[in-house]
Amino acid sequence: MSIETAITALNSVLGDRLSRSKSDLALHGQSETHFATTSPDAVLYPQNADEVAQAMRICGEHGCPVIGFGTGTSLEGHTAAIRGGVTIDFREMNAVLELRPEDMLARVQPGLTREELNEELRATGLFFPVDPGANASLGGMASTRASGTTAVRYGTMRDNVLALEIVTAEGKIIRTGTAARKSxxxxDLTALFVGSEGTLGLITELTLKLHGLPEATxxxxxxxxxxxxxxxxxIETIQSGVPMARIEYLDAASIAAVNSYSNRADPEQPHLFVDFHGSPSAVAEQAAAFGELATENGGLGFVWSTxxxxxxxxxxxxxxxxxxxxGSKKGARAVVTDVCVPISTLAEAIEKTQAGIAQSGLVGPILGHVGDGNYHAILLVDPDEEAEREQALALQSRMVTLALELGGTATGEHGVGMGKLDYMEAEHGAAWGLMGQIKRALDPDNIMNPGKxxxxx
Amino acid sequence: MSIETAITALNSVLGDRLSRSKSDLALHGQSETHFATTSPDAVLYPQNADEVAQAMRICGEHGCPVIGFGTGTSLEGHTAAIRGGVTIDFREMNAVLELRPEDMLARVQPGLTREELNEELRATGLFFPVDPGANASLGGMASTRASGTTAVRYGTMRDNVLALEIVTAEGKIIRTGTAARKSxxxxDLTALFVGSEGTLGLITELTLKLHGLPEATxxxxxxxxxxxxxxxxxIETIQSGVPMARIEYLDAASIAAVNSYSNRADPEQPHLFVDFHGSPSAVAEQAAAFGELATENGGLGFVWSTxxxxxxxxxxxxxxxxxxxxGSKKGARAVVTDVCVPISTLAEAIEKTQAGIAQSGLVGPILGHVGDGNYHAILLVDPDEEAEREQALALQSRMVTLALELGGTATGEHGVGMGKLDYMEAEHGAAWGLMGQIKRALDPDNIMNPGKxxxxx
Structure with a gap:
């Protein structure tokens, strides 16, 4: 019972799908952010749920860790093979299985990316709105409960995944949810698997809610x-019921970085960027209402356009x-922090974070999905200076502590992975134990993405 | 180890809160629909989570079933004490604990009803939109994942509960979720407990999302x-992005019943009832857009007003x-069915259901929350005629089978309770086993609302 015997067994039945090439192993052990490369022992490229189930049964039998992999764009070390094992890369399971425009649904495979899906939807007048920035795989986005700029209007992956097909730790294929809008x-197993980061099962199919492309923006x-x-x-715009499609905040340091990068001369002050979706008259009305509230609150230079x-x-x-x-610090890597607080406390949270960053001497502009109370400091560190990385992680730790004090969460959209594991007990208290009970019930041998x-x- | 020893132990520490009066027991064993009265052995009226936790620990020690109770308005026999035990009635835990208008949140106790909450919100310009018809308790609504007429716009309890305080089967008090809008x-333990019908834990506090009262309707x-x-x-209205706040369907038989009851003379044809929420110009634009689509589809006598x-x-x-x-059948009781299908299949589902009802000879008008694909046949049965009840249940069974064939669900909003238990395996397949695993992990002795x-x- 070992990883090697598991791979031998896998090789004998799914040999065509298995890679042990150095470059493949290295690629799948890398991280977009500051985590050390930790490679798996093999990479499997399954073509359907049956192959995933077969692999899970073999790995289960041999106690071999299994790590799901989409595009590798997660930010908290989710796909690092810290106990070795087999990475299951879903890139060949990337089909749109069914489009149902009348039901505003799409059934897709997990390796499909959000941009690929929206490309497929072009002729339908529908779109999939969740946009975390990266052109991530939809399976990965569901696994980390991703969101991004449009969540304020269209919700997160929690709100936009209607049903799932899952391969369990036992290697069974189950379906959660239905094609009905509610039940x-x-x-709510769908909600349990969304955000579970591959620790309870692997997503092999998603039924996603689609939205009508707005007539005007x-x-x-x-x-x-x-x-x-x-x-x-x-706050006032949300309270007044004006439906913003996106509402983004950049702090003065972010604007300064953009000015320097793009040779612009925007006033180096906090900015809001807003989008409105609706009929032509509705978006005009909404923009005007926002502009009025912005001006009342001291906003300068409000401009809008269609x-x-x-x-x-x-x-x-x-x-x-x-x-x-x-680009503002040559050769830098980023520690991208990600906390989310009740919006009434957001200004306080951002200002205290800015003060902490200023004191540290690090470069760390802040931007945020301000309608959700979610913000990120982009802490720049020299990869050769371990002291800077430690300083950044200490700043992140203070941000999380502050967010929890204000009634918020350690991660608004990036997930736990390895990067936020240390904060889970502080955030959840006794409920953290209950998460462990669920994990043990569904994956007693801890082979599903262990350590995340x-x-x- | 028995129910009686549990009640003796409860009595010694929470005697003031405990009732064994005949009327109390009978009241808590009743159902709004067709289920036989099944009374508990005692009723507890706790005043806070600590008392609930204390009661849970005592009941756990003695293997005594525990059933949560709000207003008793559930429709699938959720609160029947089919194995005896202690019913925990939350009517004395009905406070608004905190209102946070800037965060559009309310923290409330589970015994508060939705109308009481909206009364408290009157001065704030905010409201809580979920409306299942009955003035149900918010704890009960969360437990059954209730929804109703406004779900098409504002979502169900799944979408409007942000955080919970739960007393677990072990008698621990845990908190799920935070006051941040996303995480x-x-x-997602909040989503796991919403809709769990008191089988995994008891809700002792809810953090609810509030919405701005529309400027115009x-x-x-x-x-x-x-x-x-x-x-x-x-379908066309939804696709075109017109945000309906409510969209209700009555079939011809329902209109006939209303005509007779209210001495009206509406055309005895299917009707749609729509509400729009927004700015004055937005609701006018939306009503006009809907009216155009209705007329194109053969709609007659479209009228709207503000x-x-x-x-x-x-x-x-x-x-x-x-x-x-x-009222259309004297002395009748109702078997209120509740299925939900993908909207593309809704017309077929309703027409097949109508044909089956016509064939049965029962009276059974149909109404529905048509934007969600959710519809109810109100099957009227003579309480003294067991054959009619059986006929109604057979019709319900055919409705569920049809809904599942069409990719829908056995219950859109009423929950499983006892009434839909027989359909769960057909709906969920192997995922049904996974629900059992979760139940056994969190309530190994099956004392939380057993049999539901x-x-x-």
Missing amino acids: SAGY AAAVCAFPDTPSAVQTV DEDEKRALWAARYDAYYAIL LVRQN | SAGY AAAVCAFPDTPSAVQTV DEDEKRALWAARYDAYYAIL LVRQN
Whole structure:
């Protein structure tokens, strides 16, 4: 009973799908962020759920860890093979299985990316709105309960996954949920697997909710004298029922980074970037209502447009922000923090975080999905300076502690993986134990992505 | 180790809260629908979570079943004490603990009803939208994953419960979720407990999402030549992105019952009743867009209004429907069915159900939350005629079988309880076994509402 015997057994039945090449192992052990490369012992490229189930049964028999893999764009070390084992890469399971425009549903395989799905949807007038930035796989997005800029209007993966097909730790294929929009038929297994990071089972199919492409869209941007006035504008806009499709915050440091990167001259103050979706008259009405509230709160230079080129120009600073920030320190890697707080506490949280970053001496602009209370500091560290990485992780730790004090969460959208494991007990208290009970019940031998999300054995 | 020793032990520490009066026991064994009265051995009225936890520990020690109770308005026999034990009635835990208008949240106790909450919210400009019809307790609504007329716009209890305090089967008090709008921090325990019908733990506190009261509302009504044209109108309205706040369907038999009950003369054809929420210009635009689609699909007599009295008059038939239907057969009890299908199959499902009802000879008008694909046949039975009850249950069974064939669910909003238990294996297949694994992990002695939702022991 070992990883090697598991791979030998896998090889004899799924040999065509199995790779042990150095480059494959290295690629699947890498991380987008600051985690050390930790490679699996083999990579499997299954073509259907039966092959996944077969692999799970073999790995279960031999006690071999199994790690699901989409595009490798997760940020908290989710796919690192820290106990070795087999990485199951879903890239060959990337089909759109069924489009049902009348039901506004799509049934897809987990390796399909969100951009590929939206490409397929082009002729239907529908789209899949969840947008975490990266062109991630939909299976991976479900596994980490991803969200992004549009969650304020369209929800997160929690809200947009209707049903799943799962291969369990025992190697059974089960289906959770139905194609009906709602159900009261028992435990919400779909919600349990969404966000479970491959620790309870592997997603082999998703039924996703689609949304109608808006008839019109408008974009707006506004600078603010300080963070509290920007956040207050967002609170008042939400309370007044104006449905923003996206509402993004960049702090003054982010704007400065973009100015330098793109040779712009925007005022180096906090900014809000807003999108509105609806009928032409609705988006005009919404933009005007937002502009009024922004101005009442001291906003300066409010501009909005429905013209394609102008919209792109208005949002340019937001689009460029991540690479502008990364580019502001040569050769830097980023520790991308991710906390989420009740919006009433957001201004306080951001300002305290900015003070901490200033004190540390690190470069760390802040941007946020401000309608959700979710914000990220992009802490830049020299990969050759372990002290900087430690400093960044200490800042992250203070951000999480603050978020929990304010009634928030250690991760708004990136997930737990390895990076947030140390905070789970502080966040969940006794409920953390209950998560462990569920893990032990469904994966008693701890072979599903061990060492992520929960602690066991 | 018995129910009696548990009650003796409970009495010694929580005697003030305990009732064994005949009327209390009878009241808590009753059902709103067709289930036989099955009383508990005692009723406990706790005042806080600590008392609930204390009671759970005592009951756990003695293997005594524990059943949560809100207002007793559930429809599938959820609160019947079929194995005896202690019913925990939350009526004295009915406080609003905290209102946070800026975060659009309320923290409440489980015995508070939805109407009481909305009364408390009156001055804030906010409201809690989920409306299952009955003035149910919010704890009960969460436990059954309730929804109702507004789910098409505002979602179900799944979407509107942000966090919970739970007393587990072990008698521990845990908290799930936070006050942040979203989180990727581990398993979604909130979603697991919402809809778990008191079989995994008892809800002792809820954090609920609130919504802004719309600036304006409009109501509309339209008759259709047949069910497919009504459903097609709904599909096209949803696809076109017009956000309906409520969209209700009454079949011809329902309209006939209302005509007779209220001395009206509406055309005895399928009808749609619609509500729009938004700015004054938005609701006018939405009503016009809906009216156009309705007319294109053969709708007749489309009317809409923003005037309070006129709106009430337009919706009068929908408001009166349930009592009109009940009143159409003297002394009848209702078997209220509840299935939910993908909306593309809804017209077929309703028409096949109508044919089956016609063949049976029972009276059974159909109404539905048509935007969700959720519909109910109100099957009227003479309580003294067991054959009629059996006929109604056979019809329900055929409805469920049809819903599952069409990719739907056995219950859209009423829950499993005892009434839908027999269909769970057909609906969930192997996932049904996984629900049992979770139940056994969290309540190994099966003392939490035994005999409901899952089968165990």
